Amino acid sequence: MFWTDRHLTPDDLTKTLRRDVAEGLAAVPKTLPPKWFYDQRGSALFDRITRLPEYYPTRAEHAALHNHAGEIVRAAGADTLVELGSGSGEKTRLLLEALRARASLNGFVPVDVSGEFLEEAATRIAAEYPDMRVHVAVADFERHAHLLPTRGRRLVAMLGSTIGNQTPEGRRALLADLHGTMAPGETLLLGLDLVKSRERLLAAYDDSRGVTAEFNRNVLHVVNRGLDADFEPDAFDHVACWNEESEWVEMRLRARERQRVHLTALDLTVDFASGEDVRTEISAKFRRDRVSSELARAGFTVRGWWTDPGEDFALVLAEV
Template sequence: MLRIEHHLTPDDLDKALRRDVQEGLTARPKTLPPKWFYDERGSALFEEITRLPEYYPTRAERAILDQHAPSIGRATAARTLVELGSGSGEKTRLLLDALRSAGTLERFVPVDVSGDFLQGAAERVAAEYPDLGVSAVVGDFERHLHLLPAHPRRLVAILGSTVGNQPARRRIAFLADLRSTLGEGDALLLGVDLVKDPARLVAAYDDARGVTAEFNRNVLHVINRELDADFAPEAFEHVAVWDAEAEWIEMRLRASSPQRVRVGGLDLTVDFAEGEEMRTEISAKFRRATAEAELDSAGFALTQWLTDPDGDFALLLAHPRV
């Protein structure tokens, strides 16, 4: 059985995009949030990125689940799997299969801001698992945690190191908000990318084929289409840099020449100097001590720390601290 709840309307998304673009393009330095990468084209580009030789996180996380999903299923005995930021489904299916094998799984709740993408993914799961209740939620999980179905014994999965797209203070605040919605018997499964050789990190976000560059520039295509802007995406170079102090990768777009951009939908004109950079994403990398401390600050107790054989990535199983 498939149900879809809508907590975001097209008007909500339009207002959020307008606000983010207005604030980001008038800030110093300029910024744009990464969630606007993911229209249909951006989602397809990201799926292509996950298959690139340089991009290890997806393979590493899948390797962990290949080995440990059954023990996660037994340890949590979850009746409901909630996935925040629903992906294409391969890693999700490993968790679904593990929980079904444990004999506890009753329902799956995928959550994503993209209604069309989410509906397609949810329909595929419902078709493959006809005995499973699928309740998809179109929403922004940073804003709508309190609206998620309150089924008993939930395992909330945030995979792909999505949490790393926020700076530490916002990460902890988000995790604390999530903790406040969880009860006894609930659990959190959190994917985090680990600190490693900066050359490997930069390569993962600046691949030789230029797929990540197109993914980065896709945010300009989205703004052009949705807000009647006249960005020339080809006039912006993709940049990926490692910030050793913050321990995160920054993706930026650098103006290759002076640019004057008109955003008709906002009645806004923006100038870019030659070489000016606009940040479009951060992707924080973690150490065990840092991740455990952030979970503790948010009210969670770490119960399992699981890594792939090369130690590139970690899955953290945590429970609400009483």
């Protein structure tokens, strides 16, 4: 069984882009949300990033899932996997295989904003698991958590340290929203990048080959195309820095010289001073005590904590 719910249309995405860019470029300092990195080119660039020697998070999370997926699904007691921000499926399959091994796999709900990419990936997975129902949800999980399918006993997974792209206030709101949509006994699985040395963190977000820099500048290509803007991406330098107080990596784009950008679709003109930054991403790094506290405030109880052998990345299971 395979079907799709569409809570986002192309027109919805355009409206969201318009709002995000207008609000972000009016802010001090200027910002652009990281979700706009991921058009087709951006997704391909990120896939290259995950294979770079400096970028440890994907390998570390995969190792943790490979070693502990069986323990995780036993502790969860679930029969349906809901994946928020569903990717290409490599990590997904580790959880699906663990569910199938204990004869409890009934359903899979991949959730993402990119409908075409999502359906292609879900179709491949459905072919591998013909007895599993696949319910695709084209949705923004930050806005549509209450609309997601509720059938079965669900394990809701947010992997890749995606929640680290939120500020602490954003994490609190998101965790509270998720808790409000989940039934007693259902579980949330978070993949979290852990605090480590500044040198390793910055290398992961500023690789020697410049792939991350191209990925960062891709957001300007997306804005140009979507809002008829005239950003010159090569006129901005990629900058990665470690915020010690907040314990997160920031990615920024820094104007090399004074410039003026026109966004025709917004009837907006924006000036940039030489050296001015636009923050395009935060990537929070976590400590166990802080994670437990944030989950507890949202009403969750931690049921398990697993890491990769190098203890770079954690998988935390929390129950409603």
